[in-house]
């Protein structure tokens with residue numbers, strides 16, 4: 001498996017772009033301190049924390065020039081991509097997610113998926129200790145075709161099934177030769193931001209065997225494919241009913 005991050009200055013969509021040093025060290029420390037302070041208040045089984053808290057952290061980051069400039073740059077590229085590829089205007093508000101994953105959350109690892117949003121900004125807050133199972137992000141070379149809703153539906157159906165498998169079996173499938181030959185393992189360093197098009201890029205995280213992986217994730221611009229699929233299903237139903245003489 002290859003490792004590393006592409007550094008080309010292309011349009012968003014080419015794997016992962018790394019923006020080094022856009023998160024100030026002091027802010028990183030204060031966010032981690034706030035997470036520690038709230039540790040015993042809420043421990044959701046999937047490690048996902050309240051979006052309002054995640055939003056507060058993201059807003060604190062946006063007060064810093066390097067981060068806000070980076071976000072403005074990648075959002076502009078993503079809006080262009082949405083306009084050119086999906087032929088619509090990207091205006092929806094971002095979704096903020098805070099995730100803290102430890103060794104007892106095996107259900108959160110090896111979940112290969114595509115995001116429903118076009119732009120994913122991943123801000124690592126804390127790495128788990130180095131090792132084979134340290135929760136690193138794995139990005140698959142395999143791409144989703146943005147304008148092929150049926151293929152998307154088949155992929156989602158298979159991945160939904162895969163997510164329901166027991167941890168060992170799921171890990172075995174994901175790690176099986178073909179899948180992992182076409183992957184990049186991304187070492188996400190706190191202080192940096194990692195940006196990719198999660199709508200077309202299959203990705204998952206490794207298991208966390210020790211410590212805790214903390215990430216703030218900002219999703220921008222819902223691709224709207226689920227809505228298009230619903231419209232398609234309605235059209236098929238309508239056509240079927242007409243054939244049956246119901247309308």
Ligand SMILES: [Fe+2]
Pocket residue numbers: 113114115120198203
């Ligand atoms: Fe994702």
